[in-house]
Amino acid sequence: MAADTFRLSFAAPAWAQTARAGQFVNIQMPQHGDLLWRRPFSVHDADSAHGTLDILFAAVGRGSRALSRCKPGDALDVLGLLGNSFTEPAEEEEVILVAGGLGVAPFMLLLRQLRHWPGKKTVFLGFRSSRQVCCAETLVQRGARIVLSSDDGSAGVRGLVTTALEDYLISRDARQKVLLYVCGPTPMLRSVRAVALQYHIPAQVTVENRMACGFGACVGCPVELAQPRPDGQKYLLACKDGPVFPLEEIVFND
Amino acid sequence: MAADTFRLSFAAPAWAQTARAGQFVNIQMPQHGDLLWRRPFSVHDADSAHGTLDILFAAVGRGSRALSRCKPGDALDVLGLLGNSFTEPAEEEEVILVAGGLGVAPFMLLLRQLRHWPGKKTVFLGFRSSRQVCCAETLVQRGARIVLSSDDGSAGVRGLVTTALEDYLISRDARQKVLLYVCGPTPMLRSVRAVALQYHIPAQVTVENRMACGFGACVGCPVELAQPRPDGQKYLLACKDGPVFPLEEIVFND
Amino acid sequence: MIDLSTQIASLRLQNPVLTASGTFGYAEEFADFYDLNRLGGVVTKTVTIEPRPGNAPPRICETPAGMLNSIGLPNVGVEQFIAEKWPFLSRLVNAVIINVAGKTPDDFVRAVERLDALDGIAAFELNYSCPNVKEGGLSFSSNPRVAEQVTAMVRKVTRRPLITKLTPNVTSISEIGRACEAAGADAVSAINTLVGMAIDIHSRKPRLASITGGLSGPAIRPVALAKVFELARVLRIPVIGIGGIQSAADALEFILAGAAALQIGTANFMNPGAALEVVEGLEHYCAGQKIARLMDLRGAVKLK
Amino acid sequence: MIDLSTQIASLRLQNPVLTASGTFGYAEEFADFYDLNRLGGVVTKTVTIEPRPGNAPPRICETPAGMLNSIGLPNVGVEQFIAEKWPFLSRLVNAVIINVAGKTPDDFVRAVERLDALDGIAAFELNYSCPNVKEGGLSFSSNPRVAEQVTAMVRKVTRRPLITKLTPNVTSISEIGRACEAAGADAVSAINTLVGMAIDIHSRKPRLASITGGLSGPAIRPVALAKVFELARVLRIPVIGIGGIQSAADALEFILAGAAALQIGTANFMNPGAALEVVEGLEHYCAGQKIARLMDLRGAVKLK
């Protein structure tokens, strides 16, 4: 795997049948000690034949580092399956998946779901540098065309994934119906949102808010609506109403 | 080893030269999480040739259970050598070591120190049952005679270690000079103290108070003096003034 | 048969385990995890007379053995609560306690008055930790005079058991408890969260949009236990213990300190089955220790 | 050169890292671990006019990410302190701050008056969390009138910088802070421990002989930070932040919230090198972030 990136596979036969891309699991970290919360991770892949679920994660903090030290046979306390999932394309001619870093995680399962869908599948994969690159080969095996970019140019095109995306959108035939799927860090989501609005392309995004519970109990993971609802509702919950949202309907303040 | 009893050996060449029986080390538990404190353990044995220090411990709680899962090569954060140590016998003709359960820990090193001491060495070893018994053979190898007892009679004499001790003291020649070394749970210490006072036998005890620091900084580990000092001092510190005390000078008011 | 039951004024609970307001939604969120009727009862998320959108994000952050929150009491308001949330709650056979808050004493009165019309409400819990706009934003339970006044006003509009939920952020929680008792409260619950704060040193911003928030979880358990102990010693009305309870062992500490019932809060997030596990753990403990009536342990801490 | 220095009234500290009273003995206990002169200074264990034996055991217990203590201020009294502890302390070249407490306002005055005769004391810190026997055992900083009175009385007998150390167990710590400021305190330090309790469910006894005790450690850090932030916003005199600080990152949170200096307490027990590591960590942070003067970060939390 890429630097500090880990794939963890665990047995979950029932979930392996029903998991839909976009959904997530909430895992209690091993040796959690004074880490109170579980940590949420997107379902990366689900293998119904083997009855396993995969997550793909970066060791960025105490929890994920502890998780990365799990060994085969260790027991994990996993809460799932949580959240909604991506809506699959209908009459579109192309789907474009935009992933910033580990934002690629849910797309592995999405491409599995779309294996019989006849349209064109393009994945824009942006990483900081070549050391972080992962999943590219498997995504190709799953029928996608990859446009790789990196901040330092050490892998694929130099620059932000959003620049690569915009270049592509400018050059394509504007009459073709396209659907965007987006996952990545907030600044990237903000840029892609601007691009999607500009080109009038419908987009679905998965958000990664901090979560105390993951199932709607703490109301701690609000996502702000671009337009408050008539009844005054200003927020949706990332864990329960999401984590997948229509990108145009929400905003990323701060 | 006996049930839930573990011996842990770690490299500490300098300490292995200088450690004296009665001293202890204070160890940060692996994956300590919300366990704030280190955990204190007596030096069980010190091997100056190999440069290692041993501790012998029971997995009784979160910290010691985590410690018991240490694997060779793991790094440990150990603070030491802490505390005072047993005074070795001088003109006595016999030393009697009284250990309740894992209270046997410091006696392994004590017998190593006494290997050239010519007097008689008797160890009263009390355990709950045969499943807990440990160290008996090695103690014999180190020149001690063992009187084993267990609460349920499954090993050695049935009954408390103090009963066995008192039987022995009654039957011995009262003119012979004896010195007691005592380590074990508080109720046992209390009984042995009564016996020692009754038979006018000098005794040294190691106490196992809870400790936040282990080096005199928190003042959290007081041991009560049987007689307050003339200047009003009522307590000594287990970690700094001890853990070895003259048994007659302190009381165990739970 | 082990008797786990307890009594809060006229309200008999089959066991002392309740869920804490704001950590259990309107119970529906937990219906998939276990049979809710196994609990002593549930306390709802705070309901206010008008709908509230809640605070801007970020609303939560993790701290050592605890968490900070400033959720801001988002809720659909009393009318929509009755229309949308009550139908599910009203089908529970154990105690359903409605937690109410307001910005002014009058808000409390109006909400309780309206809700009192519903059949099947076991009790009201008044969330006195929220800011009182009439008193410059100080909480309703930071001043005994105010706590007494609001309690007396609400007392007039309902005959149902009235529980006042106290903030720990005061010099003397027992003074506030006494004021509530004098004004006719049937029980107090304690504690609500401690005021706390955390800063992200990278962005240099507070970790909560509201700057400060409420600290909960195991970290605050010793504080909660001290407050419950203090209240139980001076009040005649029962005290409901809240704060960092994760297990039956934790719950027993509160019962020994004098609590007549308990609420499980933050623990529900990490372990959705936490409240039921406390019930089962208490049962198991009583069986093992041959204790026929759990409440015989109430206040049984040995002080000498 | 990175400037870590800070100013507490007339007292210049080479860096803002002090050790908290009661967690660092009389400094001698830590002399084996590192060169004490690398710290901003040390605050001694509380000294009282008469010797005190301290409380009965057990005095300490571990809690989630924290600990409870009821040590009871054991100390040899002012005279013996001067004879036995001061010689070592007086040889330190950085700031030595003497922490003083008493059972009555007069005890404070007598102790400070006597100690003021010593050369080389950098400042006095008055421990206002201890029970005031004149006011029914309430702490000296639970009432602004009392805090003001004691501070004014001590102010008269010393011209050295006077720091009053505040309890967090009050409704409004800033009200107490203002009272101290008005009476002539040069700085406040906050927080002392939170009142807490734990019960051993097996023996059914409190885990501390004194029943309740003081909670410290990482668990209370969010509470401490909120209090320091509150004080720093209303006071003109500097605030010294204390509570659960384990690392330079924790220390930075307090500086961003407005603290002019910090004290490391409970962390010294687990990691005897903790205070020095905070100094080194702050240095390292400033170097990495190209911050020339650490105190430029003081109060720099971004609120909007």
Ligand SMILES: Cc1cc2nc3c(=O)[nH]c(=O)nc-3n(C[C@H](O)[C@H](O)[C@H](O)COP(=O)(O)OP(=O)(O)OC[C@H]3O[C@@H](n4cnc5c(N)ncnc54)[C@H](O)[C@@H]3O)c2cc1C
């Ligand atoms: C629905 C959902 C799906 C996710 N899917 C994945 C995934 O597939 N793969 C993956 O690697 N990560 C995923 N994340 C993010 C993942 O949960 C965090 O990386 C993880 O919680 C970090 O835990 P930690 O203890 O290692 O880090 P911590 O020590 O808690 O924090 C380390 C750093 O990460 C930041 N951080 C912590 N949690 C989050 C979060 N939820 N969002 C943004 N920043 C955070 C902290 O602010 C801090 O800077 C997902 C999050 C959500 C909500």
Ligand SMILES: Cc1cc2nc3c(=O)[nH]c(=O)nc-3n(C[C@H](O)[C@H](O)[C@H](O)COP(=O)(O)OP(=O)(O)OC[C@H]3O[C@@H](n4cnc5c(N)ncnc54)[C@H](O)[C@@H]3O)c2cc1C
């Ligand atoms: C100087 C000294 C030397 C020691 N030497 C040894 C030794 O050689 N071998 C050994 O097995 N143990 C020894 N101990 C005791 C050992 O420190 C504890 O068993 C250990 O701290 C338990 O940690 P834990 O996290 O596993 O248990 P916890 O989860 O902290 O506690 C589990 C149970 O043990 C009790 N307990 C915890 N600490 C102590 C303590 N210090 N004294 C008595 N009861 C305690 C608790 O009350 C609880 O009931 C010594 C203690 C001291 C002070």
Ligand SMILES: Cc1cc2nc3c(=O)[nH]c(=O)nc-3n(C[C@H](O)[C@H](O)[C@H](O)COP(=O)(O)O)c2cc1C
């Ligand atoms: C996310 C969250 C939301 C809360 N919302 C409310 C609320 O709406 N009304 C209320 O009275 N208390 C609320 N509380 C306080 C809890 O009910 C409880 O008093 C407190 O969290 C302490 O208990 P705990 O440590 O078990 O969580 C909330 C607590 C949390 C953590």
Ligand SMILES: Cc1cc2nc3c(=O)[nH]c(=O)nc-3n(C[C@H](O)[C@H](O)[C@H](O)COP(=O)(O)O)c2cc1C
């Ligand atoms: C064991 C112990 C002893 C303490 N003794 C004193 C004391 O003598 N005087 C005092 O003013 N504060 C005393 N304190 C309080 C600390 O100085 C500090 O204010 C508090 O512990 C919070 O900081 P921390 O979380 O870093 O420990 C003591 C704290 C502990 C844990």
Ligand code: FES
């Ligand atoms: S994480 Fe708790 S409601 Fe979304």
Ligand code: FES
């Ligand atoms: S354990 Fe801290 S003084 Fe003994």
